[in-house]
Amino acid sequence: MGRVVDGEWTKDEGDLFRNGGFKRLASRYSDEIPDDVIAAATAEPRRLFMIASLSCPWSHRALILHRIKTLDSMVPVKIASGRRDKGYPVNDNRVWRLPGTRRDVAYVYEVCTASDGTYTGRASVPLLWDSAKGQVVSNDSLQIMRAFDRIESCPSNGDITLYPDDLRSKIDEFNGRICFDLANGVYRAGLARSQRHYDDAVADVFKTLDLLEARLARGRLMFGRRLTIADLVLFPVLVRFDVVYHSHFRCTRRRLVDYPMLWAYARDLLDWDPFARDMDFAAIQSGYFHNDGDHNPHGIVSERPDCDWSAPHARDVFGAPQVSLRAGGVREFEPLAKPANAYRLDSR
Ligand SMILES: N[C@@H](CCC(=O)N[C@@H](CS)C(=O)NCC(=O)O)C(=O)O
Numbered sequence: 028m029g030r031v032v033d034g035e036w037t038k039d040e041g042d043l044f045r046n047g048g049f050k051r052l053a054s055r056y057s058d059e060i061p062d063d064v065i066a067a068a069t070a071e072p073r074r075l076f077m078i079a080s081l082s083c084p085w086s087h088r089a090l091i092l093h094r095i096k097t098l099d100s101m102v103p104v105k106i107a108s109g110r111r112d113k114g115y116p117v118n119d120n121r122v123w124r125l126p127g128t129r130r131d132v133a134y135v136y137e138v139c140t141a142s143d144g145t146y147t148g149r150a151s152v153p154l155l156w157d158s159a160k161g162q163v164v165s166n167d168s169l170q171i172m173r174a175f176d177r178i179e180s181c182p183s184n185g186d187i188t189l190y191p192d193d194l195r196s197k198i199d200e201f202n203g204r205i206c207f208d209l210a211n212g213v214y215r216a217g218l219a220r221s222q223r224h225y226d227d228a229v230a231d232v233f234k235t236l237d238l239l240e241a242r243l244a245r246g247r248l249m250f251g252r253r254l255t256i257a258d259l260v261l262f263p264v265l266v267r268f269d270v271v272y273h274s275h276f277r278c279t280r281r282r283l284v285d286y287p288m289l290w291a292y293a294r295d296l297l298d299w300d301p302f303a304r305d306m307d308f309a310a311i312q313s314g315y316f317h318n319d320g321d322h323n324p325h326g327i328v329s330e331r332p333d334c335d336w337s338a339p340h341a342r343d344v345f346g347a348p349q350v351s352l353r354a355g356g357v358r359e360f361e362p363l364a365k366p367a368n369a370y371r372l373d374s375r
Pocket of ligand 1: 028029030053054082083084085086114149150151152153166167168169
């Protein structure tokens with residue numbers, strides 16, 4: 028994977044592996060995003076932009092919120108694509124003028140060092156950049172999502188919040204558990220360098236999926252009918268499960284399609300435009316299979332499972348989805364339906 032030390036790219040993994048276990052390091056810019064930066068998204072469209080990857084589940088959760096709030100004209104997205112010679116490239120391995128600077132950058136790590144010449148840490152995505160200050164605002168997906176959630180002047184859904192006050196502590200607790208036991212649990216399983224670490228990680232992964240399966244037998248979404256950021260955190264992990272985590276990361280006890288509730292829930296959400304728009308199974312598989320020389324030195328991409336993402340899910344029996352209003356109360360959530368065949372679900 029590599030990382031940045033004192034502004035220089037190094038292949039040395041530092042503290043990433045401890046006694047054979049994979050340890051995800053905290054995001055370097057993880058503070059709450061201040062009000063003046065949020066205000067800038069409205070007052071100065073395109074001053075902020077987000078770098079995100081289509082293969083990355085942490086990027087995907089932020090992209091979904093970005094889609095729900097239709098933020099394109101205010102906070103554009105740059106999709107990080109290309110060969111990861113020195114971590115994520117920003118522009119298909121060609122240099123690109125970093126807005127607000129005189130620097131040409133090719134990699135995400137150069138964006139970090141443009142912000143801080145002595146940057147030490149991971150060069151991770153998603154990343155929010157402020158062109159006026161020439162600085163990274165955040166490289167923490169949860170903070171980026173919370174910031175997007177607070178933008179009120181967006182073309183649609185400015186009146187809603189996916190992080191409502193009355194559920195906030197429960198959402199935080201839920202996200203904490205999902206992040207450690209599942210979202211990061213699959214990485215701990217896949218990247219383990221000892222049997223014990225692998226065993227512990229897969230136990231966490233499947234214990235969590237079992238709990239979620241039971242929870243989804245009681246309601247349409249993670250918090251009843253109300254869409255919250257908890258669903259946005261979970262969905263990117265589920266859609267990657269059978270195509271990557273089950274095979275490549277050795278989470279082999281069960282597949283997503285073996286969990287009737289979770290599988291129907293994932294199909295339900297995939298029917299909604301903001302969830303489907305950045306779904307690209309080919310990009311997801313390439314991101315993992317082509318960039319993990321330890322496990323897959325020949326870069327073979329495994330065949331995708333033969334399953335029908337468009338099969339009826341019958342989740343409507345739990346009632347129409349709702350969303351919290353910033354002013355209090357709830358309303359029905361009307362996600363744009365996914366136009367038939369509009370996405371690259373099956374491209375290869
Ligand atoms: N704490 C970060 C984690 C993001 C993350 O780990 N992203 C992965 C891509 S899925 C990444 O950029 N990995 C490269 C690295 O850590 O060097 C967040 O929540 O945004």
